Amino acid sequence: MTVMEPKIKRGDAADGVLGGRLSRLDGPAKITGKANYALENQIDGVVHGVMVQSTIAAGTISSMDISAAEASPGVLLVLTPDNIMELKSATTWAGTPGPEGPYLALTNEITFSGQHVAAVFAETLEQATAAAALIKVSYDEKQAIFGFDDPRAGEGIAVEQMTIEWGKAEQALAEAPVRIEAEYKTPREYNVPIEPHGLIAKWDGDVLTLWEPSQWVDGMARSYAEWFELPFENVRIISPYIGGGFGSKALSLPHAALAIMAARKLDRPVKVAVTRAQTFTAFGGRPATRQTLALGATKEGKLLSIVQRGANETAMTGVAVEPLGAVTSIMYDVPNFSSRQNIVPVHTVLPGALRAPGENPSAWGLESAIDELAYAVGIDPVEIRLLNYAEQDPHAKIPWSTRQLREAFAVGGEAFGWSKRSPKPRSMRDDNALIGWGVAAGTYPVRRTPGEALVRILADGTAEIASSGIDMGQGTYTIMAQTAAEILGIPVEQIRVKLGDSALPRAPVAGGSQLANLMTGAVHKAALAARDELIGLALNDANSPLRDAQANTLTISEGRILPPRGEGDGVAIADFMRQIGREKVETLRDTLPEDKRDGKDRYDNFTTMMTMKAPTEGGYSLHSWCAHFVEVRVDEDFGTVRVSRMVSALDSGRLYNPKLAESQWRGGIIMGIGQALLEEGIVDERYARVINNNLADYLVPTNSDVPDLQVISVGIPDYRASVLGGKAVGELPIVGVAPAIANAVFHATGKRIRSLPITLEKLI
Ligand code: MCN
Numbered sequence: 001m002t003v004m005e006p007k008i009k010r011g012d013a014a015d016g017v018l019g020g021r022l023s024r025l026d027g028p029a030k031i032t033g034k035a036n037y038a039l040e041n042q043i044d045g046v047v048h049g050v051m052v053q054s055t056i057a058a059g060t061i062s063s064m065d066i067s068a069a070e071a072s073p074g075v076l077l078v079l080t081p082d083n084i085m086e087l088k089s090a091t092t093w094a095g096t097p098g099p100e101g102p103y104l105a106l107t108n109e110i111t112f113s114g115q116h117v118a119a120v121f122a123e124t125l126e127q128a129t130a131a132a133a134l135i136k137v138s139y140d141e142k143q144a145i146f147g148f149d150d151p152r153a154g155e156g157i158a159v160e161q162m163t164i165e166w167g168k169a170e171q172a173l174a175e176a177p178v179r180i181e182a183e184y185k186t187p188r189e190y191n192v193p194i195e196p197h198g199l200i201a202k203w204d205g206d207v208l209t210l211w212e213p214s215q216w217v218d219g220m221a222r223s224y225a226e227w228f229e230l231p232f233e234n235v236r237i238i239s240p241y242i243g244g245g246f247g248s249k250a251l252s253l254p255h256a257a258l259a260i261m262a263a264r265k266l267d268r269p270v271k272v273a274v275t276r277a278q279t280f281t282a283f284g285g286r287p288a289t290r291q292t293l294a295l296g297a298t299k300e301g302k303l304l305s306i307v308q309r310g311a312n313e314t315a316m317t318g319v320a321v322e323p324l325g326a327v328t329s330i331m332y333d334v335p336n337f338s339s340r341q342n343i344v345p346v347h348t349v350l351p352g353a354l355r356a357p358g359e360n361p362s363a364w365g366l367e368s369a370i371d372e373l374a375y376a377v378g379i380d381p382v383e384i385r386l387l388n389y390a391e392q393d394p395h396a397k398i399p400w401s402t403r404q405l406r407e408a409f410a411v412g413g414e415a416f417g418w419s420k421r422s423p424k425p426r427s428m429r430d431d432n433a434l435i436g437w438g439v440a441a442g443t444y445p446v447r448r449t450p451g452e453a454l455v456r457i458l459a460d461g462t463a464e465i466a467s468s469g470i471d472m473g474q475g476t477y478t479i480m481a482q483t484a485a486e487i488l489g490i491p492v493e494q495i496r497v498k499l500g501d502s503a504l505p506r507a508p509v510a511g512g513s514q515l516a517n518l519m520t521g522a523v524h525k526a527a528l529a530a531r532d533e534l535i536g537l538a539l540n541d542a543n544s545p546l547r548d549a550q551a552n553t554l555t556i557s558e559g560r561i562l563p564p565r566g567e568g569d570g571v572a573i574a575d576f577m578r579q580i581g582r583e584k585v586e587t588l589r590d591t592l593p594e595d596k597r598d599g600k601d602r603y604d605n606f607t608t609m610m611t612m613k614a615p616t617e618g619g620y621s622l623h624s625w626c627a628h629f630v631e632v633r634v635d636e637d638f639g640t641v642r643v644s645r646m647v648s649a650l651d652s653g654r655l656y657n658p659k660l661a662e663s664q665w666r667g668g669i670i671m672g673i674g675q676a677l678l679e680e681g682i683v684d685e686r687y688a689r690v691i692n693n694n695l696a697d698y699l700v701p702t703n704s705d706v707p708d709l710q711v712i713s714v715g716i717p718d719y720r721a722s723v724l725g726g727k728a729v730g731e732l733p734i735v736g737v738a739p740a741i742a743n744a745v746f747h748a749t750g751k752r753i754r755s756l757p758i759t760l761e762k763l764i
């Protein structure tokens, strides 16, 4: 083993190595149009598929007339519930067996509006679209439950696993000198990535190739393999570039099953592009949530009890849980606590994951409620948070690994100028703009799953790094190259990273903000092995010019193998490889625990979530933390809210690339601004249908909605959290933004808005 000399001081890393502010390596290909997105691949003889969706939300298809569609020009196949292939049900992503019975991509039972009922495949997209419009579906319609506010929805079903309790919460609440209680709600929210879903499916005998944007090529390949009863190795998903996912691209969906089926039946490649409108029902976004929160406290504002009762919408078929106690149970030091949650089945598509599922609405409730408590007892909103600061994990009762939340309040508050805040609502104004300052905290857990990476040092002195992990814009390509550059001592421009292909070494889902820690860990391990092997060759190979060096004295830097200082300038890797006659030095390493390395497990371990560790496993509680400070300007006459200034201080541990982490943080904060002020799936109660299913009506923030966002890192390396000291980045920043804005709106106007989004009609 050799020890690398630290070339650079902490906080001042060169761009090319870990900690440096290298720009995205995939950036130029993306902005010049050279990056091929899945549906842009030109595949000869491709057939186009178009989905037909139900116009009712509940009932049964009584008949379907497809004759006109079948007779329409160019039409090759119409799939309906009556002629689809019955697929085998696939293992869930948690690793448990799928539901009993076959997997049916289409059924006659309608449980939500926008459910696929048929698919038309034709020579051209236009022909398929025209023919799809000719399909006549008759239904026996039932009355639908439009959402959990429908009186017929009921209270729902308790999810026992979500119950978190300690102490005597109800009693302590009843006895508390100060009590506040309110209900907080969030509407249905949607992922709306710029690149909608879709795929091209191609069979070559029993080998299936899919070009499909994916946050998890291995997990999805496993589902497809199980559906179509193929060996895992026979399914290849190719997904090098992805136009955003935000949680929506990690599962295999019915439209893909239909495309693959059609490709099999027609013996031709098939392309299905989900339309923008269909992205609101072809998969689910964040479910609507509601929670009542009761806080009991002393007159000084010290928490005595928290009682939370939450619910989220789920589908009539399938279970989706948005854990509303996620933040509530760990943010503050509270001696008595009770959180319970129901799911309420309604006629909707099965909800899915959207950036920080659970933590996000959980913080919306808690961080609004604590602000209400601050006003109730008359202390500053930052002060009340520090007064109730949890010195250890109050739920798991174990220490935090690192928690720089106090620092986040201090540094963020200082940069924002919080001390100049006048506490009274409506006390700050500029002309007819009411000015409000609000604060809220956020957190996201550190998830840990094994990964695998390949490092290949080539004869020309360059290196390749490969893994099936993906980059949908987070920066995976770049930080993996930086990790390899640092360990291998090869300049970053001479490192090529290959990602997003299930034929490459295994990787877990790019979800739960874990991929950066996992893949840098796997690359680190594989690169150390490759470096050791290279140095071993330099010491031992008969043709090595460094053969006479002592063990433990060689290093690699800037592409050269170097003897100890003063003993010459070594040899370039390319020259060395030539001299010893090697084509490559290649190492493949995984970060599986020893006992999981062999056999069938090995495959399960990477294609399900079975090996993901809880953030409390190992004796320390691992989380990222943040504090958001917001200034809003509310037009007194019109009630319009503008975020005019924002400072966020975040603890994600060590940053592998501060430029990219800051960009992730800003992106998440912008989504939080959207959630606070704009985003809402509007359900037409008569038809149980989301009606604003496009980007003109489902509003997300534009540049003019977003002020300069100051983001400050307050993290310190946390080597309990990950091999290289980083914690979660991707989902952290959205958590806490909406309550910080709502708290600022209250400070500006004196009106407490407890139901998102904060639109003008709620303020005037
Ligand atoms: N990073 C860092 N230092 C760390 C950790 C991360 O510099 N200690 C930086 C790296 O650039 C890394 C990025 O932050 O690539 C995100 O790392 P991580 O927090 O591990 O998140 P993942 O790579 O697992 O990405 C998934 C995460 C999730 S779950 C959602 S949802 C989300 C997000 O990333 N969706 C995104 N960010 C997104 N960004 C874009 N552009 N598009 C999406 O769809």
Ligand code: MOS
Pocket (backbone or CB within 6 Å): 215, 246, 247, 248, 353, 354, 355, 356, 357, 510, 511, 512, 513, 731
């Ligand atoms: Mo992110 S919602 O965990 O993909």
